[in-house]
Amino acid sequence: MTPSAIETDGLTKQYGDSTALSELDLTVERGEVYGFLGPNGAGKSTTINLLLNYIKPTAGTARVLGHDPWNDVVACHQRVGICPDRFDTYDDLSARRHLELVIDTKRADDTPRSLLERVGLVDAIDKPAGEFSQGMEQRLALAMSLVGDPDLLVLDEPFTGLDPHGASLVRAVVEVESERGATVFFSSHVLGQVELVCDRVGILHRGRLVAEGSLAELRDRCDLSADATIEAVFMQLTGDSVRTEEVDR
């Protein structure tokens, strides 16, 4: 049986007395587009950083494409495309060179030009990244995440800093990747965009997963009408009255 794209069991991260993530049980199936939502400080980046072995858990386990991210990191990263929330470019290197480095590392056969075409950055192919705007850096990071047709794309806040053209382009990339069979897992505060692309969303609040499901399922859970926006669902589930110990799937 093919393992799930992401599976966590009791995943927990403490910083001193403060709990950034508490006993997260999460399963993202292959081919899903999963939106990971939550207010500032909810634990979204902590979860992503744990899954990518950027930080170690205090407790719990995780599997990424069937691999243990802490003991099998090379196998994990080989088939995962990562678009981080903060991306530091090498100022003197061009977009082309950034992509060549990732293509070499992943032993992929993409070309920088074809990747940059997908993110609308081909005109800047030979420009030093130090001259890029924030949105251009974001597009370059997205192009780098697509190298080698990853089985799992992990996008941390992919819509941040993008104009409406850029946001539409990210959605198109997600759709193409999903049609290709890739799993897409992303965090976002841009709820309108999430609504347009996700099969399922999970909502984190104060380090706990408080709800998970399709938008229709979450509307039902919140007793909201069929035309309620994801923002209305989000506001209800992350209000102070929510009982964070309950996870409703």
Ligand SMILES: Nc1ncnc2c1ncn2[C@@H]1O[C@H](COP(=O)(O)OP(=O)(O)OP(=O)(O)O)[C@@H](O)[C@H]1O
């Ligand atoms: N290195 C650290 N040391 C101490 N506390 C940390 C550290 N990193 C994160 N935290 C805390 O962990 C909690 C979760 O942070 P995290 O960055 O995962 O939230 P987030 O949901 O990604 O937030 P945002 O939407 O603002 O990016 C916050 O309370 C944050 O202050």
